[in-house]
Amino acid sequence: MTDKQIKVLVADDSAFMRMVLKDIIDSQPDMKVIGFAKDGLEAVEKVIELKPDVVTMDVEMPKLNGIEALKLIMKKSPTRVIMVSSLTEEGAEITIEALRNGAVDFVTKPHGSISMTFRQVASDLLNKIRQAMNVDPRTLIFKPKVSRLTISKPVVGGKIVVIGSSTGGPRSLDMIIPNLPKNFPAPIVVVQHMPPGFTKSLAMRLNSSSELVVKEAEEGEELKPGHVYVAPGDFHLGLKAQNGRVFFFLDKSDKINNVRPAVDFTLDKAAEIYKSKTIAVILTGMGKDGTKGAFKVKFYGGKVIAESKETCVVFGMPKSVIEEGYADYILPAYKIPEKLIELV
Numbered sequence: 001m002t003d004k005q006i007k008v009l010v011a012d013d014s015a016f017m018r019m020v021l022k023d024i025i026d027s028q029p030d031m032k033v034i035g036f037a038k039d040g041l042e043a044v045e046k047v048i049e050l051k052p053d054v055v056t057m058d059v060e061m062p063k064l065n066g067i068e069a070l071k072l073i074m075k076k077s078p079t080r081v082i083m084v085s086s087l088t089e090e091g092a093e094i095t096i097e098a099l100r101n102g103a104v105d106f107v108t109k110p111h112g113s114i115s116m117t118f119r120q121v122a123s124d125l126l127n128k129i130r131q132a133m134n135v136d137p138r139t140l141i142f143k144p145k146v147s148r149l150t151i152s153k154p155v156v157g158g159k160i161v162v163i164g165s166s167t168g169g170p171r172s173l174d175m176i177i178p179n180l181p182k183n184f185p186a187p188i189v190v191v192q193h194m195p196p197g198f199t200k201s202l203a204m205r206l207n208s209s210s211e212l213v214v215k216e217a218e219e220g221e222e223l224k225p226g227h228v229y230v231a232p233g234d235f236h237l238g239l240k241a242q243n244g245r246v247f248f249f250l251d252k253s254d255k256i257n258n259v260r261p262a263v264d265f266t267l268d269k270a271a272e273i274y275k276s277k278t279i280a281v282i283l284t285g286m287g288k289d290g291t292k293g294a295f296k297v298k299f300y301g302g303k304v305i306a307e308s309k310e311t312c313v314v315f316g317m318p319k320s321v322i323e324e325g326y327a328d329y330i331l332p333a334y335k336i337p338e339k340l341i342e343l344v
Helices: 015-026 040-050 066-076 089-100 114-132 137-141 169-179 198-208 263-277 291-299 317-323 333-343
Strands: 006-011 031-037 054-058 080-085 105-108 160-165 188-192 213-216 227-230 236-242 245-251 278-282 303-307 329-331
Touching (some): 006 015, 006 114, 015 031, 015 054, 015 114, 031 114, 040 054, 040 066, 066 080, 066 089, 066 137, 080 089, 089 105, 089 198, 105 114, 160 263, 169 188, 169 333, 188 236, 188 263, 198 213, 198 227, 263 278, 263 291, 278 291, 278 317, 278 333, 291 303, 303 317, 303 333, 329 333
Parallel strands (some): 006 031, 006 054, 160 188, 160 278, 188 227, 213 227, 303 329
Antiparallel strands (some): 236 245
């Protein structure tokens, strides 16, 4: 093993999965599995003992499950953790909880046609291990106390807020959505890069901690103020105007920026309808999704907020928007609710 190799700890109660993950990781010259853990308790001990760069953590394990182990790791020795989740509803819910508690990202276990999904999962895992190395583990434990804000006089301004996020998004959304008041006078659309099932769990989790109604967006649904709509996984989320009202449509066209849903797609459609009354918020994430959309918002006279490096897990999407000169405001996630209230 060389000094430059990424040191990975694999935590999984299945001997088969441990070997599968080892084979995937060790096939790469720039990374190496340095140890295994068969349960959550052993995972915590091995993190302290071996000091890995990245941990792959099974969501469901004996003694301590993935969430409990993650919380202990973040408390004792903050480390980049990638959750390995099944595509079940329970797996999705636990994964969202993990992302709120410091996990960098997640991959789903192979399912269905094993050989096909195996290649996809292997590629996904290797990319995310490399991406995780861009994350400072100290940022993963940052959890400011934010009190819910109020609006003294609700106003109907006909505005819209579109929030785009990727890696680290659930944690930043956690600092924003639950701290907005229930009389927030604009609809909020969230485009988070996530597969089907996980976006529904994200919406349910945010709904349980918010005064606003948070739900997954549906085909033909009308946008209403005081509601937060999460783009469903594997669909671009579009908006169309009809007789002075605005409705969603789901779109299965090609991926944009290699993702679906794409932030650019939704911002493009929102800006065409709401013009200068569009507010774009670009949060943590890899790549440049949201940059073209932010340009469209600026073109029509709308406002753009970019999350500052302080609270980003990955300072990629906001950095791109800032570098292009499209950001009107650069703020840590916990200061974004206040700015949104001011702007609407």
